[in-house]
Amino acid sequence: MPARGGFRERAFHAWLRRSLRPGRGVAVGIGDDAAVLRLADKNLLATTDSLVEGVHFAAGTAPRLAGGKAAGRVLSDMAAMAATPRFGLLSLVVPPSWTARAVRRFVEEFEERLRRHGASLVGGDAACAPGRFVAAAALLGEPGARRPLLRSGARPGDLILATGSFGGSILGRHLRFAPRVREAIALARRLPITAAIDVSDGLALDLHRICAASRVGAVLEAGAIPVSRAARILARRTGRSPLSHALGDGEDHELLLAMRPSGRSRLERLHAGVGVPVSIIGRFGGRGVRIRDERGRERPLPASGWEHGSRGAR
Amino acid sequence: MPARGGFRERAFHAWLRRSLRPGRGVAVGIGDDAAVLRLADKNLLATTDSLVEGVHFAAGTAPRLAGGKAAGRVLSDMAAMAATPRFGLLSLVVPPSWTARAVRRFVEEFEERLRRHGASLVGGDAACAPGRFVAAAALLGEPGARRPLLRSGARPGDLILATGSFGGSILGRHLRFAPRVREAIALARRLPITAAIDVSDGLALDLHRICAASRVGAVLEAGAIPVSRAARILARRTGRSPLSHALGDGEDHELLLAMRPSGRSRLERLHAGVGVPVSIIGRFGGRGVRIRDERGRERPLPASGWEHGSRGAR
Numbered sequence: 001m002p003a004r005g006g007f008r009e010r011a012f013h014a015w016l017r018r019s020l021r022p023g024r025g026v027a028v029g030i031g032d033d034a035a036v037l038r039l040a041d042k043n044l045l046a047t048t049d050s051l052v053e054g055v056h057f058a059a060g061t062a063p064r065l066a067g068g069k070a071a072g073r074v075l076s077d078m079a080a081m082a083a084t085p086r087f088g089l090l091s092l093v094v095p096p097s098w099t100a101r102a103v104r105r106f107v108e109e110f111e112e113r114l115r116r117h118g119a120s121l122v123g124g125d126a127a128c129a130p131g132r133f134v135a136a137a138a139l140l141g142e143p144g145a146r147r148p149l150l151r152s153g154a155r156p157g158d159l160i161l162a163t164g165s166f167g168g169s170i171l172g173r174h175l176r177f178a179p180r181v182r183e184a185i186a187l188a189r190r191l192p193i194t195a196a197i198d199v200s201d202g203l204a205l206d207l208h209r210i211c212a213a214s215r216v217g218a219v220l221e222a223g224a225i226p227v228s229r230a231a232r233i234l235a236r237r238t239g240r241s242p243l244s245h246a247l248g249d250g251e252d253h254e255l256l257l258a259m260r261p262s263g264r265s266r267l268e269r270l271h272a273g274v275g276v277p278v279s280i281i282g283r284f285g286g287r288g289v290r291i292r293d294e295r296g297r298e299r300p301l302p303a304s305g306w307e308h309g310s311r312g313a314r
Numbered sequence: 315m316p317a318r319g320g321f322r323e324r325a326f327h328a329w330l331r332r333s334l335r336p337g338r339g340v341a342v343g344i345g346d347d348a349a350v351l352r353l354a355d356k357n358l359l360a361t362t363d364s365l366v367e368g369v370h371f372a373a374g375t376a377p378r379l380a381g382g383k384a385a386g387r388v389l390s391d392m393a394a395m396a397a398t399p400r401f402g403l404l405s406l407v408v409p410p411s412w413t414a415r416a417v418r419r420f421v422e423e424f425e426e427r428l429r430r431h432g433a434s435l436v437g438g439d440a441a442c443a444p445g446r447f448v449a450a451a452a453l454l455g456e457p458g459a460r461r462p463l464l465r466s467g468a469r470p471g472d473l474i475l476a477t478g479s480f481g482g483s484i485l486g487r488h489l490r491f492a493p494r495v496r497e498a499i500a501l502a503r504r505l506p507i508t509a510a511i512d513v514s515d516g517l518a519l520d521l522h523r524i525c526a527a528s529r530v531g532a533v534l535e536a537g538a539i540p541v542s543r544a545a546r547i548l549a550r551r552t553g554r555s556p557l558s559h560a561l562g563d564g565e566d567h568e569l570l571l572a573m574r575p576s577g578r579s580r581l582e583r584l585h586a587g588v589g590v591p592v593s594i595i596g597r598f599g600g601r602g603v604r605i606r607d608e609r610g611r612e613r614p615l616p617a618s619g620w621e622h623g624s625r626g627a628r
Binding site: 130 | 342345346349351352357359360362368391392395401407436437438448450452453462464465466510511
């Protein structure tokens with residue numbers, strides 16, 4: 001017998017069916033064995049990601065913040081493909097420590113975030129089990145530009161672009177980041193973007209990934225990397241440099257992009273129209289992934305990030 | 315530092331990228347921010363479901379069996395829509411008790427089952443966390459017949475059909491059931507099927523669900539319900555009747571369908587061509603959900619199933 005206010009699967013499913021508004025293209029939403037959906041065309045993008053209590057958010061975090069993060073993570077994956085989010089699915093594992101109300105708050109915020117980006121929640125599943133709260137999300141989307149942006153399209157000579165700023169996300173932004181969905185589509189439609197990735201595991205590691213997928217090297221310009229205010233605050237506590245936080249912290253959920261150099265002047269004219277600052281932070285090409293400091297000295301950039309001395313030297 | 319043989323996310327992702335063969339319609343599979351897919355047309359079905367260690371399978375179960383069950387559950391959802399499975403996504407939460415090899419076995423079997431039904435694994439995510447192993451699957455499909463079979467299409471006078479037999483799944487079948495994907499498509503293409511559901515939570519409860527969705531009553535014929543051999547074996551241990559196990563146990567993953575009565579003679583001619591026995595077990599219509607015993611006496615059928623005496627009286 002669950003405690004008063006305890007989570008019960010059937011009551012949750014009934015609430016879901018009652019409270020979800022059917023979105024565009026949703027013939028049958030939650031409540032049947034599967035959702036029945038209609039796309040604008042035959043091309044589809046799909047991603048999945050899980051959010052675990054105690055790993056991706058601390059126990060005791062407001063459920064709304066956790067739900068927003070679960071949505072933000074898959075929305076950011078769609079952004080990295082320059083895709084338009086359309087349909088979300090959510091599978092929950094709910095421990096006794098989560099009340100029915102907490103679960104509803106989580107789902108409401110998940111759904112609200114999807115809706116804000118034009119997508120609908122069309123499938124939900126919940127199981128009760130002791131342990132940690134787990135939310136596994138899947139998100140389907142449609143191409144938002146001529147073609148999806150892959151990690152593998154960067155070519156030697158392409159410029160390295162980054163949206164927003166980096167580092168110190170643990171101070172709060174990891175729960176409140178804005179997935180760059182509209183910005184990615186605007187950039188992909190107007191500029192010769194050749195590749196993209198969303199920065200979830202750190203600027204350095206995700207640059208390594210785009211380089212590996214594209215079989216190309218890169219040089220980052222240390223002085224051009226947009227270091228966030230949170231990175232500077234955190235650096236005062238840790239004794240590390242703000243730059244090392246920007247390179248290694250992760251969970252920024254900004255975009256790292258490759259652009260043909262011919263796009264440079266258009267990017268400069270476009271800036272105000274994108275909705276977020278876009279910085280040129282280096283160039284693809286050469287062998288390996290390097291970083292150049294403001295005095296022009298180059299050194300290898302480890303995938304784990306970069307620190308003067310110990311970590312930088314590995 | 316993980317133990318030797320311990321599961322590590324990056325090694326797992328690298329293994330996934332190496333070992334998955336791209337399937338039909340998969341332009342980009344695992345390895346980018348999202349999969350890039352192409353459908354035969356613009357209509358899409360989508361479902362999600364989670365499998366939790368200690369809830370849906372006992373700790374110590376062979377990972378292959380658990381992986382097969384995770385796939386079978388979402389494949390069975392697709393079957394209930396008469397859909398053709400196409401693309402699967404899998405999110406895992408892996409505790410330290412699971413070795414890297416156990417996780418690979420789980421995923422290999424999940425993927426093998428999908429492939430056997432014409433679908434590809436196109437997205438994977440894994441997080442490490444103490445506690446229980448969790449696998450959340452999403453499956454996308456395309457209509458396999460003129461239109462998807464909904465729960466809401468049953469009309470008064472329709473016959474109640476069931477594939478296979480029911481009860482006692484806990485003796486092993488809950489890990490080894492065959493999702494009725496091809497059978498559902500064959501039935502939906504050849505017969506005037508009006509509604510369907512897959513029996514995951516028990517024949518009685520899932521009949522209640524189809525009745526509620528269709529706003530129609532039903533009468534089950536107790537003597538026509540195909541009771542499995544496992545239900546008879548289990549009944550000898552529990553002292554309950556084999557029929558009560560057939561009605562209440564669940565995890566049969568057989569199909570419960572509604573068919574216009576005009577399809578009866580075609581069903582009889584078709585039987586050998588479906589690949590599984592199909593029984594007529596009652597008729598939709600009237601008020602409430604009832605069961606009629608072999609002496610013609612009707613009584614209400616509780617959603618929880620039915621037992622002579624205590625549980626049946628409810």
